[in-house]
Amino acid sequence: MSESAIFKNKSKLSPRYLPEELPHRQAQIQQIVHVFSDAPKDPDRFPLNVLQVIGAAGIGKTSTVLRSFKNLEELFGKSRLTLKSVYINMKLQGGNKFAIYRFLLEHIAPELPAQGLSAEEMLRFLLQYLRQNSQYALIIIDEIDYMIKSNKDTGIIYDLTRLNEYELDKPCNVKGVIFIARSMEFYSKLDAAELSTLGRVPIEFHPYTMQQVSDILESRAAEAFNPKAIGSDVIDKVASITTSAEVNSDVRYALDLLLYAGNLAESDGSGRVMLDHVRKVHGQIHPSITTEEIEQLSKNHLVSLMALVRALRSKKKPYVGLKDVRLYASELADQLGMKKIDIEDYLDDLNARKLVDIKSLKAIGLHGASLAELEPILMRKFKGEK
Ligand SMILES: Nc1ncnc2c1ncn2[C@@H]1O[C@H](COP(=O)(O)OP(=O)(O)OP(=O)(O)O)[C@@H](O)[C@H]1O
Protein backbone atom coordinates (compact mmCIF):
# COMPACT_ATOMS: atom_id res chain seq x y z
CA MET A 1 0.00 0.00 0.00
CA SER A 2 1.26 3.45 -0.85
CA GLU A 3 1.73 6.14 1.77
CA SER A 4 -0.89 8.82 1.70
CA ALA A 5 -1.69 11.71 4.01
CA ILE A 6 -5.35 11.33 3.15
CA PHE A 7 -6.21 7.69 2.71
CA LYS A 8 -5.65 4.76 5.00
CA ASN A 9 -7.25 2.36 2.54
CA LYS A 10 -8.90 3.75 -0.56
CA SER A 11 -10.35 0.39 -1.61
CA LYS A 12 -12.77 0.56 1.32
CA LEU A 13 -14.71 3.12 -0.72
CA SER A 14 -14.94 0.86 -3.74
CA PRO A 15 -18.33 -0.50 -4.82
CA ARG A 16 -16.89 -4.01 -4.62
CA TYR A 17 -16.18 -3.77 -0.91
CA LEU A 18 -18.82 -5.24 1.38
CA PRO A 19 -18.51 -3.56 4.77
CA GLU A 20 -18.77 -5.65 7.91
CA GLU A 21 -21.14 -3.13 9.49
CA LEU A 22 -24.16 -1.68 7.71
CA PRO A 23 -25.53 1.03 9.96
CA HIS A 24 -29.31 1.49 9.71
CA ARG A 25 -29.82 -1.80 7.92
CA GLN A 26 -29.52 -4.05 10.97
CA ALA A 27 -33.30 -4.46 11.19
CA GLN A 28 -33.48 -5.60 7.57
CA ILE A 29 -30.55 -7.99 8.04
CA GLN A 30 -32.29 -9.47 11.04
CA GLN A 31 -35.54 -9.75 9.15
CA ILE A 32 -33.90 -11.71 6.35
CA VAL A 33 -31.82 -13.91 8.65
CA HIS A 34 -34.91 -14.61 10.72
CA VAL A 35 -36.74 -16.14 7.77
CA PHE A 36 -34.10 -18.88 7.59
CA SER A 37 -32.94 -19.05 11.19
CA ASP A 38 -34.83 -22.27 11.95
CA ALA A 39 -33.48 -24.03 8.88
CA PRO A 40 -30.33 -25.50 10.49
CA LYS A 41 -32.41 -27.32 13.13
CA ASP A 42 -34.16 -29.51 10.61
CA PRO A 43 -32.91 -28.50 7.20
CA ASP A 44 -34.57 -31.23 5.19
CA ARG A 45 -38.03 -30.31 6.41
CA PHE A 46 -37.45 -26.60 6.04
CA PRO A 47 -39.34 -25.28 3.01
CA LEU A 48 -38.11 -23.17 0.09
CA ASN A 49 -38.66 -19.48 0.87
CA VAL A 50 -38.97 -16.84 -1.81
CA LEU A 51 -38.27 -13.23 -0.86
CA GLN A 52 -38.19 -9.94 -2.66
CA VAL A 53 -36.31 -6.83 -1.73
CA ILE A 54 -37.48 -3.61 -3.35
CA GLY A 55 -36.09 -0.10 -3.07
CA ALA A 56 -34.42 2.81 -4.86
CA ALA A 57 -30.85 2.92 -6.18
CA GLY A 58 -27.92 2.87 -3.80
CA ILE A 59 -29.78 2.40 -0.53
CA GLY A 60 -28.11 -0.83 0.52
CA LYS A 61 -30.30 -3.57 -0.96
CA THR A 62 -27.51 -5.67 -2.42
CA SER A 63 -25.16 -5.12 0.52
CA THR A 64 -27.84 -6.00 3.05
CA VAL A 65 -28.79 -9.22 1.30
CA LEU A 66 -25.15 -10.25 0.87
CA ARG A 67 -24.39 -9.52 4.51
CA SER A 68 -27.49 -11.45 5.65
CA PHE A 69 -26.47 -14.45 3.59
CA LYS A 70 -22.95 -14.34 5.02
CA ASN A 71 -24.50 -14.43 8.49
CA LEU A 72 -26.64 -17.37 7.46
CA GLU A 73 -23.65 -19.26 6.09
CA GLU A 74 -22.07 -18.88 9.53
CA LEU A 75 -25.26 -19.94 11.25
CA PHE A 76 -25.40 -23.12 9.16
CA GLY A 77 -21.69 -23.64 9.80
CA LYS A 78 -22.32 -23.67 13.54
CA SER A 79 -24.57 -26.68 13.01
CA ARG A 80 -21.89 -28.26 10.82
CA LEU A 81 -23.98 -27.72 7.72
CA THR A 82 -22.76 -26.29 4.43
CA LEU A 83 -24.76 -23.43 3.02
CA LYS A 84 -23.67 -21.99 -0.32
CA SER A 85 -25.04 -18.70 -1.49
CA VAL A 86 -24.88 -17.76 -5.13
CA TYR A 87 -25.17 -14.17 -6.23
CA ILE A 88 -26.28 -13.40 -9.76
CA ASN A 89 -26.46 -9.83 -10.99
CA MET A 90 -28.58 -9.68 -14.12
CA LYS A 91 -26.93 -6.48 -15.27
CA LEU A 92 -23.50 -8.08 -15.20
CA GLN A 93 -24.40 -11.63 -16.09
CA GLY A 94 -26.89 -10.79 -18.76
CA GLY A 95 -27.64 -13.63 -21.04
CA ASN A 96 -30.62 -15.91 -21.13
CA LYS A 97 -31.94 -18.45 -18.73
CA PHE A 98 -29.52 -21.02 -20.05
CA ALA A 99 -26.46 -18.91 -19.22
CA ILE A 100 -27.87 -18.12 -15.78
CA TYR A 101 -28.45 -21.77 -14.90
CA ARG A 102 -25.03 -22.72 -16.13
CA PHE A 103 -23.56 -20.08 -13.85
CA LEU A 104 -25.60 -21.48 -10.96
CA LEU A 105 -24.48 -25.01 -11.64
CA GLU A 106 -20.84 -24.01 -11.99
CA HIS A 107 -20.96 -22.23 -8.65
CA ILE A 108 -22.77 -24.82 -6.66
CA ALA A 109 -21.46 -27.96 -8.32
CA PRO A 110 -18.15 -27.05 -9.97
CA GLU A 111 -17.24 -30.66 -10.64
CA LEU A 112 -20.35 -31.34 -12.71
CA PRO A 113 -20.07 -30.64 -16.42
CA ALA A 114 -22.74 -28.21 -17.59
CA GLN A 115 -22.06 -28.77 -21.27
CA GLY A 116 -24.77 -30.33 -23.32
CA LEU A 117 -27.44 -30.09 -20.65
CA SER A 118 -30.82 -28.49 -21.19
CA ALA A 119 -31.92 -25.72 -18.87
CA GLU A 120 -34.21 -28.05 -17.01
CA GLU A 121 -31.55 -30.74 -16.66
CA MET A 122 -29.16 -28.23 -15.19
CA LEU A 123 -31.61 -27.39 -12.41
CA ARG A 124 -32.32 -31.07 -11.81
CA PHE A 125 -28.59 -31.86 -11.58
CA LEU A 126 -28.10 -28.98 -9.23
CA LEU A 127 -30.79 -30.23 -6.86
CA GLN A 128 -29.46 -33.78 -7.01
CA TYR A 129 -25.94 -32.65 -6.36
CA LEU A 130 -26.94 -30.67 -3.29
CA ARG A 131 -28.92 -33.57 -1.90
CA GLN A 132 -26.21 -36.14 -2.51
CA ASN A 133 -23.60 -33.95 -0.86
CA SER A 134 -25.85 -32.82 1.99
CA GLN A 135 -25.37 -29.19 1.09
CA TYR A 136 -27.85 -26.33 1.05
CA ALA A 137 -28.08 -23.25 -1.11
CA LEU A 138 -29.49 -19.75 -1.27
CA ILE A 139 -29.81 -17.93 -4.57
CA ILE A 140 -29.80 -14.16 -5.02
CA ILE A 141 -31.08 -12.76 -8.28
CA ASP A 142 -30.20 -9.06 -8.35
CA GLU A 143 -31.51 -6.40 -10.75
CA ILE A 144 -34.38 -8.60 -11.84
CA ASP A 145 -36.25 -5.57 -13.17
CA TYR A 146 -33.40 -4.84 -15.55
CA MET A 147 -33.50 -8.39 -16.86
CA ILE A 148 -37.21 -8.32 -17.47
CA LYS A 149 -36.94 -5.01 -19.25
CA SER A 150 -34.08 -6.13 -21.45
CA ASN A 151 -34.82 -9.70 -22.50
CA LYS A 152 -38.16 -10.66 -21.01
CA ASP A 153 -36.97 -14.13 -20.08
CA THR A 154 -39.33 -14.29 -17.13
CA GLY A 155 -39.20 -18.09 -17.15
CA ILE A 156 -36.39 -17.75 -14.63
CA ILE A 157 -38.78 -16.50 -11.97
CA TYR A 158 -41.16 -19.34 -12.64
CA ASP A 159 -38.44 -22.01 -12.53
CA LEU A 160 -36.57 -20.78 -9.49
CA THR A 161 -39.63 -20.22 -7.35
CA ARG A 162 -40.76 -23.79 -8.05
CA LEU A 163 -37.52 -25.61 -7.42
CA ASN A 164 -39.32 -27.53 -4.65
CA GLU A 165 -41.70 -29.02 -7.20
CA TYR A 166 -39.04 -30.77 -9.27
CA GLU A 167 -39.08 -33.88 -7.11
CA LEU A 168 -42.07 -33.68 -4.86
CA ASP A 169 -41.20 -36.68 -2.73
CA LYS A 170 -37.70 -35.44 -1.90
CA PRO A 171 -36.47 -32.45 0.07
CA CYS A 172 -35.37 -29.42 -1.90
CA ASN A 173 -31.96 -28.27 -0.71
CA VAL A 174 -32.27 -24.80 -2.16
CA LYS A 175 -33.74 -23.07 0.87
CA GLY A 176 -34.13 -19.56 -0.41
CA VAL A 177 -34.42 -17.51 -3.57
CA ILE A 178 -34.31 -13.78 -3.17
CA PHE A 179 -35.07 -11.29 -5.90
CA ILE A 180 -33.86 -7.70 -5.73
CA ALA A 181 -35.38 -4.87 -7.77
CA ARG A 182 -35.57 -1.09 -7.76
CA SER A 183 -39.36 -0.98 -7.94
CA MET A 184 -42.40 -3.17 -8.38
CA GLU A 185 -42.88 -2.06 -11.97
CA PHE A 186 -41.72 -5.42 -13.28
CA TYR A 187 -44.80 -7.12 -11.83
CA SER A 188 -46.75 -5.87 -14.81
CA LYS A 189 -44.57 -8.00 -17.13
CA LEU A 190 -45.24 -11.23 -15.25
CA ASP A 191 -48.11 -13.63 -15.72
CA ALA A 192 -50.41 -14.86 -12.99
CA ALA A 193 -48.46 -18.06 -12.32
CA GLU A 194 -45.19 -16.19 -11.88
CA LEU A 195 -46.78 -13.57 -9.68
CA SER A 196 -48.33 -16.12 -7.40
CA THR A 197 -45.07 -17.96 -6.71
CA LEU A 198 -43.14 -14.75 -6.28
CA GLY A 199 -45.05 -13.98 -3.11
CA ARG A 200 -46.63 -10.58 -3.14
CA VAL A 201 -45.18 -9.13 0.03
CA PRO A 202 -41.79 -7.59 -0.64
CA ILE A 203 -39.38 -6.31 1.96
CA GLU A 204 -39.33 -2.62 1.16
CA PHE A 205 -36.22 -0.54 1.74
CA HIS A 206 -36.77 3.17 2.27
CA PRO A 207 -34.25 5.87 1.41
CA TYR A 208 -31.96 6.93 4.22
CA THR A 209 -32.48 10.21 6.04
CA MET A 210 -29.68 12.75 6.14
CA GLN A 211 -28.70 11.71 9.66
CA GLN A 212 -28.57 8.07 8.56
CA VAL A 213 -26.38 8.88 5.57
CA SER A 214 -24.09 10.82 7.91
CA ASP A 215 -23.75 7.81 10.21
CA ILE A 216 -23.10 5.51 7.28
CA LEU A 217 -20.44 7.78 5.80
CA GLU A 218 -18.87 8.22 9.21
CA SER A 219 -18.37 4.48 9.44
CA ARG A 220 -17.16 4.16 5.85
CA ALA A 221 -14.76 7.10 6.21
CA ALA A 222 -13.29 5.62 9.39
CA GLU A 223 -12.13 2.63 7.37
CA ALA A 224 -10.92 4.54 4.33
CA PHE A 225 -9.40 7.80 5.56
CA ASN A 226 -6.73 8.75 8.03
CA PRO A 227 -8.51 10.09 11.09
CA LYS A 228 -7.12 13.60 10.72
CA ALA A 229 -7.81 13.86 6.99
CA ILE A 230 -11.56 14.18 7.16
CA GLY A 231 -13.93 15.93 9.56
CA SER A 232 -17.62 15.80 10.30
CA ASP A 233 -18.17 19.05 8.39
CA VAL A 234 -17.19 17.25 5.18
CA ILE A 235 -19.24 14.16 6.04
CA ASP A 236 -22.30 16.30 6.76
CA LYS A 237 -21.87 18.22 3.53
CA VAL A 238 -21.72 15.00 1.54
CA ALA A 239 -24.74 13.67 3.45
CA SER A 240 -26.70 16.77 2.65
CA ILE A 241 -25.87 16.58 -1.06
CA THR A 242 -26.73 12.88 -1.01
CA THR A 243 -30.18 13.39 0.46
CA SER A 244 -31.08 16.16 -1.99
CA ALA A 245 -33.88 15.34 -4.43
CA GLU A 246 -31.35 15.07 -7.25
CA VAL A 247 -29.33 12.27 -5.65
CA ASN A 248 -32.17 10.65 -3.71
CA SER A 249 -30.05 9.08 -0.96
CA ASP A 250 -27.88 7.07 -3.33
CA VAL A 251 -24.97 6.14 -1.05
CA ARG A 252 -22.98 4.99 -4.05
CA TYR A 253 -22.81 8.59 -5.17
CA ALA A 254 -21.82 9.67 -1.68
CA LEU A 255 -18.92 7.22 -1.71
CA ASP A 256 -17.85 8.49 -5.13
CA LEU A 257 -17.88 12.03 -3.76
CA LEU A 258 -15.72 11.02 -0.82
CA LEU A 259 -13.29 9.17 -3.04
CA TYR A 260 -12.88 11.95 -5.61
CA ALA A 261 -12.74 14.66 -2.96
CA GLY A 262 -10.04 12.62 -1.23
CA ASN A 263 -8.12 12.24 -4.50
CA LEU A 264 -8.30 15.96 -5.08
CA ALA A 265 -7.06 16.71 -1.56
CA GLU A 266 -4.26 14.23 -2.14
CA SER A 267 -3.18 15.79 -5.41
CA ASP A 268 -3.22 19.39 -4.22
CA GLY A 269 -1.29 18.46 -1.11
CA SER A 270 -3.68 20.03 1.38
CA GLY A 271 -3.36 17.09 3.76
CA ARG A 272 -7.05 17.18 4.57
CA VAL A 273 -10.34 16.96 2.68
CA MET A 274 -12.03 20.38 2.63
CA LEU A 275 -15.58 21.47 1.86
CA ASP A 276 -14.27 23.05 -1.31
CA HIS A 277 -12.96 19.72 -2.56
CA VAL A 278 -16.45 18.29 -2.13
CA ARG A 279 -18.09 21.22 -3.89
CA LYS A 280 -15.69 21.06 -6.79
CA VAL A 281 -16.11 17.32 -7.27
CA HIS A 282 -19.89 17.54 -6.98
CA GLY A 283 -19.83 20.12 -9.77
CA GLN A 284 -17.87 17.76 -12.00
CA ILE A 285 -19.44 14.37 -11.51
CA HIS A 286 -23.10 13.65 -11.75
CA PRO A 287 -25.40 11.34 -9.82
CA SER A 288 -26.98 9.93 -12.96
CA ILE A 289 -23.73 8.15 -13.80
CA THR A 290 -21.69 6.59 -11.05
CA THR A 291 -18.28 5.02 -11.50
CA GLU A 292 -19.85 1.64 -10.85
CA GLU A 293 -22.22 2.05 -13.77
CA ILE A 294 -19.37 3.01 -16.05
CA GLU A 295 -17.29 0.09 -14.77
CA GLN A 296 -20.07 -2.32 -15.64
CA LEU A 297 -19.93 -1.35 -19.30
CA SER A 298 -18.09 -3.44 -21.85
CA LYS A 299 -15.70 -1.91 -24.33
CA ASN A 300 -18.39 -2.04 -27.01
CA HIS A 301 -20.82 -0.21 -24.74
CA LEU A 302 -18.22 2.45 -24.10
CA VAL A 303 -17.48 2.91 -27.79
CA SER A 304 -21.19 3.24 -28.55
CA LEU A 305 -21.68 5.75 -25.75
CA MET A 306 -18.61 7.73 -26.72
CA ALA A 307 -19.75 7.78 -30.36
CA LEU A 308 -23.08 9.20 -29.25
CA VAL A 309 -21.31 11.83 -27.16
CA ARG A 310 -19.18 12.85 -30.15
CA ALA A 311 -22.15 12.97 -32.50
CA LEU A 312 -24.13 15.12 -30.05
CA ARG A 313 -21.18 17.43 -29.61
CA SER A 314 -20.54 17.91 -33.31
CA LYS A 315 -24.23 18.41 -34.16
CA LYS A 316 -24.76 20.64 -31.11
CA LYS A 317 -28.18 19.11 -30.64
CA PRO A 318 -29.83 17.22 -27.77
CA TYR A 319 -30.73 14.35 -30.11
CA VAL A 320 -29.04 12.82 -33.15
CA GLY A 321 -29.88 10.01 -35.55
CA LEU A 322 -28.53 6.47 -35.49
CA LYS A 323 -26.68 7.15 -38.76
CA ASP A 324 -24.62 9.89 -37.17
CA VAL A 325 -23.73 7.75 -34.19
CA ARG A 326 -22.68 4.92 -36.54
CA LEU A 327 -20.29 7.22 -38.30
CA TYR A 328 -18.50 8.18 -35.12
CA ALA A 329 -18.54 4.62 -33.86
CA SER A 330 -16.69 3.28 -36.87
CA GLU A 331 -14.18 6.12 -36.64
CA LEU A 332 -13.61 5.34 -32.97
CA ALA A 333 -13.33 1.61 -33.59
CA ASP A 334 -10.66 2.37 -36.18
CA GLN A 335 -8.76 4.59 -33.82
CA LEU A 336 -8.83 1.97 -31.10
CA GLY A 337 -7.96 -0.85 -33.47
CA MET A 338 -11.22 -2.64 -32.76
CA LYS A 339 -13.56 -4.49 -35.08
CA LYS A 340 -16.63 -2.62 -36.25
CA ILE A 341 -19.51 -3.13 -33.84
CA ASP A 342 -23.24 -3.20 -34.22
CA ILE A 343 -23.98 -0.19 -32.05
CA GLU A 344 -27.74 -0.57 -32.23
CA ASP A 345 -27.76 -3.45 -29.73
CA TYR A 346 -25.48 -1.59 -27.38
CA LEU A 347 -27.50 1.59 -27.58
CA ASP A 348 -30.62 -0.44 -26.80
CA ASP A 349 -28.93 -1.86 -23.76
CA LEU A 350 -27.69 1.57 -22.69
CA ASN A 351 -31.29 2.67 -23.03
CA ALA A 352 -32.40 -0.11 -20.68
CA ARG A 353 -29.68 1.04 -18.26
CA LYS A 354 -31.14 4.54 -18.46
CA LEU A 355 -27.91 6.08 -19.69
CA VAL A 356 -29.18 6.72 -23.19
CA ASP A 357 -32.59 7.96 -24.29
CA ILE A 358 -33.88 6.55 -27.57
CA LYS A 359 -36.97 8.37 -28.75
CA SER A 360 -36.69 6.92 -32.25
CA LEU A 361 -33.91 5.88 -34.60
CA LYS A 362 -33.70 9.49 -35.64
CA ALA A 363 -33.63 10.88 -32.12
CA ILE A 364 -31.08 9.43 -29.75
CA GLY A 365 -29.82 11.42 -26.79
CA LEU A 366 -28.52 11.08 -23.27
CA HIS A 367 -30.85 10.12 -20.47
CA GLY A 368 -29.98 11.98 -17.30
CA ALA A 369 -26.43 13.12 -17.70
CA SER A 370 -25.35 16.08 -19.78
CA LEU A 371 -22.55 16.05 -22.32
CA ALA A 372 -20.32 18.16 -20.12
CA GLU A 373 -20.64 15.61 -17.32
CA LEU A 374 -20.36 12.44 -19.30
CA GLU A 375 -17.54 13.31 -21.64
CA PRO A 376 -14.73 13.73 -19.10
CA ILE A 377 -15.72 10.51 -17.32
CA LEU A 378 -15.65 8.56 -20.55
CA MET A 379 -12.39 10.14 -21.62
CA ARG A 380 -10.80 9.12 -18.34
CA LYS A 381 -12.08 5.61 -18.76
CA PHE A 382 -10.74 5.39 -22.32
CA LYS A 383 -7.32 6.68 -21.40
CA GLY A 384 -7.16 4.31 -18.48
CA GLU A 385 -8.09 1.29 -20.54
CA LYS A 386 -6.02 1.49 -23.65
N1 LIG B 1 -26.02 1.05 5.59
C1 LIG B 1 -24.89 1.10 4.90
N2 LIG B 1 -23.68 1.08 5.51
C2 LIG B 1 -22.54 1.13 4.82
N3 LIG B 1 -22.48 1.21 3.47
C3 LIG B 1 -23.65 1.22 2.80
C4 LIG B 1 -24.91 1.17 3.46
N4 LIG B 1 -25.89 1.22 2.54
C5 LIG B 1 -25.29 1.30 1.34
N5 LIG B 1 -23.94 1.29 1.48
C6 LIG B 1 -22.95 1.35 0.41
O1 LIG B 1 -23.51 2.07 -0.66
C7 LIG B 1 -23.27 1.44 -1.91
C8 LIG B 1 -24.57 1.10 -2.57
O2 LIG B 1 -25.24 0.09 -1.82
P1 LIG B 1 -25.91 -1.17 -2.54
O3 LIG B 1 -25.09 -1.59 -3.68
O4 LIG B 1 -26.20 -2.18 -1.50
O5 LIG B 1 -27.24 -0.45 -3.04
P2 LIG B 1 -28.49 -1.05 -3.85
O6 LIG B 1 -29.69 -0.65 -3.06
O7 LIG B 1 -28.28 -2.47 -4.14
O8 LIG B 1 -28.44 -0.16 -5.18
P3 LIG B 1 -28.85 -0.54 -6.71
O9 LIG B 1 -30.33 -0.57 -6.79
O10 LIG B 1 -28.28 0.59 -7.49
O11 LIG B 1 -28.22 -1.85 -7.00
C9 LIG B 1 -22.42 0.24 -1.62
O12 LIG B 1 -21.06 0.56 -1.87
C10 LIG B 1 -22.65 -0.02 -0.15
O13 LIG B 1 -21.50 -0.59 0.45
Ligand SMILES: [Mg+2]
Ligand atom coordinates in the same frame (compact mmCIF):
# COMPACT_ATOMS: atom_id res chain seq x y z
MG1 LIG C 1 -27.84 -3.45 -5.90
